[in-house]
Amino acid sequence: MRQRLLPLSAALIAAAAAQDGGQLYTSYCSACHGPDGKGATGGAFPPLAGSPWVQGDPERAIKIVLHGLHGPIDVFGRTYNLEMPPQGAAIPDDQIAAILTQVRASWGNASPAVTTEMVKATRAANADRKTAWTAPELLKLHPLPVSAPPIAKLTSRIYHGDWTTLPDFSKLEARNIEEENDGLIDVSHGDREDLFALVWEGEIQAPESGTFTFRLDADDGARVLIHGKPVTEVSGIGPFGTNRAQNGSIDLSAGSHPIRIEYLEYMGQQDIALAMKGPGINGWRALSQKPVQPEKPTIMVAPTADRAVIYRNFIEGVSPRAIGFGFPGGVNLAYSADHLAPALIWTGEFIDGSRHWIERGQGNQAPAGQRVVKLASGRSLPPEARFRGYKLDSAGNPTFSSQLGKGFLLDAWKPGSSAELVRTLTLKDGATALEIPLADSLPTRLLAPGVWQLGDTLELRAEENTAIELRDGQAFLKLTNGQPVVLTYHWK
Ligand code: HEC
Structure with missing residues (x-):
């Protein structure tokens, strides 16, 4: 059903006189969608700010408010x-109208008012x-408004050549020129894999006057020019999506501005990502097919020079009860208290704790x-075994304890000389011998007496007489009461 839209300002005045949309929004919507429309609880709920679902045809949002919404919905x-x-x-009709009028005119949204009659x-x-x-039902009845292409009048030119820095394009002749009607830059449909360069030209829109920031990431090099002025550059040869992404800013007046993006692919992978933000734009506006990795504050959890650090939270690849240890010297362990087994070990940095400190524990970190090795994906002790916690020595190194009947298995970890973890297993107070898998996720083979290869990167070393047996390419360790076994995991 089509309805008459009132001019925005007149309707706003009318609605404001009748009902205070902002106050009603606070009462009825902000608990879930946030006072700023960005989604409450750190984005667990979908945003209304800039959301195409609230713009255009007002019936879509009216229906959502009247009858609710369930099932999958895609927002940004x-x-x-x-x-x-x-x-x-x-909520009565006039109040729904006031709320939606307010929402459709706030936080970068710019859609006409909603009247009581429409509701x-x-x-x-x-x-x-x-x-x-459901979202598909609504999309059929009220398609989302089509937005203008992010870069208008976009063209791409391709050049062939063996460059490791951006060439002087004015001296080169393009092989091919194409129009890119979707308005997004993209390298995936180039005409070759390596040794080429691309130049895109088009126009971007600044919704308001002010300072705009451009974030660029590329494999290999790229730079962005606006009005012919360099704004940001990722220089030289290197991979995408790591620390090479760069931000640069420029002051622009409201309106459209010529943009030029130069790109260079030497060898291997190829990719480019670009986004802009600034006044009148909600978050980052993508100017490329591929999304730019957001800047994220890094809060590295790290050991001190002589003491290990603990991290107790969700760790990716480990069952829910994970206990992480970062040891001096750049070796790390994530032990699973559910599986009573070491789940992951790795080298280099330990854990970026920022996600959990900012968003209070959502998701896995x-x-x-580097060189993450999965040692166990399931339990390694018999079903009756119980986790009994861990003790730390004076350097913060843990000894995990599991109860088996009347006995205990002690599993102690500490850093070795370099790129090494040393593990001591002791069966105590128990009568029965015990057999445990050493790496249930990795193919294992004997290299020399007392040396096994685990997967691709790891070597396991033990005393020559240690009771390690290989069966079907997996290593099993036999433990005898009161006889500690020392294992060394060494990255090659
Ligand atoms: C109890 C929490 C809650 C309240 C209160 C609530 N919403 Fe929602 N809203 C949601 C959830 C959850 C979704 C997504 C539903 C899904 O996944 O299918 C949603 C989706 C939406 C959407 C479509 C998605 C988007 O991001 O644009 C709109 C529009 C919307 N709500 C508007 C409102 C308005 C206006 C109010 C106040 C009258 C309101 N909501 C009150 C939880 C809530």
Whole structure:
């Protein structure tokens, strides 16, 4: 159903006189969508700021408020799969109109007002509706507004040549010129894999006057020029998505501005990502097919020179109860208290704790270092075994303890000389001997007496007489009561 839209300002005045949309928003919506429209609880709920779901055809948002929404919905490329409860019974038509008018004119949204009559008509037309809407249903009835291409009049030129720095394009002749109607830069449809360069030209839109920041990432080199002035550059040869991404800023007046992006691919992988932000833009606006990795504050959890550090939170690749240890010398362990086994070991940096400190424990944090090796993916002790905690020595090195009947298995870890972890296993107070898998996720083979190869990067060393047996390419260790076994994990 099409409805008449009032001019924005007149409707706003009318709505403001009747109802305070901002105050109503605070009462009815902000608990979930946030006072700033960005989604409450650090983005667990979808944003209304800049959301195409609230813009354009007002019936879409009216229906969501009246009857609720459930199932997967995509907002800014992120899929939510939650429930919004229906509000139609609780909020009268004039108040829904006031809220949506407010929302559609706030936080970068710029859509016409919603009148009480529109809400009334939508409510009447859907009086029989008992269930919440789904996103696909709404998209069929009220497609999202099509937005202008991020870079208008975009063209690309391709050049062939063996360059390791950006060449002087004015001296070169392009092999091919193409129009890029989607308005996004992208290297994936180049005409060769290596040894080429690209130049894109087009126009970007500054919604308001002010300072705009451009974030660029590339494999290999790239730079951005606006009005012919360099704004940011990723120089030389190197990979994408690491610490090479660069930001640069420029002052622009409201309106359109010529942009030029130069790009160079030497060998191997090829990629470019570019985004802009500034006044009138909600978050980062993508100017490339590929998204730019956001800048994220890094809060590295690190050991001191002579003491290990503990990290107890969700670690990627480890069962929920993970206990992480970063040891001096750049070796690390994530022990699973569910599996009573070392899950991951790795070298280099330990853990970036920023996610958990900022967002209060959402999601898993991956190890920050390199050469991550998964030692165990399941339990390594019999089902009756119970985790009994861990003790630290004076250097912060842990000894994990598991109870087996009346006995205990002590599993002590400390750093070795370099790129090494030393593990001491002791079976204590128990009568029975015990066999445990040493690496249930890695193919293992004997290299020399007392030396085994685990997977690709790891060597396991033990006393020659240690009872390690290989079966089907997996290593099993036999432990006898009261006889400690020392194992050394060494990265090659
Ligand atoms: C109890 C929490 C809650 C309240 C209160 C709530 N919403 Fe929602 N809203 C959600 C959830 C959850 C979704 C996503 C549902 C899904 O995943 O299918 C959503 C989705 C939306 C969407 C579509 C997605 C988007 O980001 O644009 C709009 C529009 C919306 N809500 C508007 C409102 C308005 C306006 C109010 C106040 C009248 C409101 N909501 C109150 C939880 C809530």
